[in-house]
Amino acid sequence: MLELKDGFIFYHGSYCEVKEPDLTQCAKRKDFGQGFYLTTSKEQAANFLKTAIVKAVAAGKIQENQNYGYISTFELQLSRKLEIHIFEKADVDWLHCIAAHRKKKLFVEVEHDMEKYDVIAGKIADDATNATLTAYLAGAFGTIGGKEADAFCIKQLLPNKLKDQYCFKTKAAIECLKFVEGEKVWLK
Structure with missing residues (x-):
């Protein structure tokens, strides 16, 4: 069960140590929109390092031969009330939210509805699931948003x-994160 509680430990994988998240540096068209993405799985954060490094090299932020990244650890300190939306499972609502944020002008009302939240949480649509989501967004499974296409896509994603x-989307949410440590991780 996904939840958000005081004292939770979160991990962020990147090409550099992140002590103070900057929302202006966060990409806009990600699963739950622009925000600082974290996970409770250190393994998941480590798995993201290679992708983060490839993107940073392509953007000219680091040297092409960098073969290490960082896992930054944060503790949640709920010092204020946050508006939080949690997708308990990978279902149609979750799929439409991801589709709305990844592709402009698709499920606009869903994207607009999500703007009121400081934090959005749910299952991750990572590199392993990206091909399935890309095919869905291209209409390969049928009409986007259609019952059959939605059901087929979710089944292919192996949601379990x-x-x-x-996704920490606002300044108020970021201010509830306390940096604990950064760990340099060498890629294999």
Whole structure:
């Protein structure tokens, strides 16, 4: 069960140590929109390092030969009331939210409805599931948003095997994260 409680430990995998998350540096068209993404799985954060490094090299932020990344650890300190939306499972609502944030002008009302939240949490649509989501967004499974296409896509994603992700979308949410440590991780 996904939840958000004081004292939770979260991990963020990146090409650099992140002590103070900057929302202006966060990409806009990600699963739950622009925000600082974390997971409760250190393994999941480590698995994201290679992708983060490839993107940073392509953006000219680091040297091409960098073969290490960082897992930054944060503790949640709920010092204020946050508006939180949690997708308990990978279902149609979750799928439409991801589709709305990944592709402009798709499920606009869903994207608009999610703007009121400081934190959105749910299953992660990672690199292993990206091909399935891309095919769904291209209409390969039928009409996007259609009952059959939605059901087929969710089944292909193997939702029971997906890890979690938490998107901290606002300054208020970021201020509830306390940096604990950064760990340098060498890629294999």
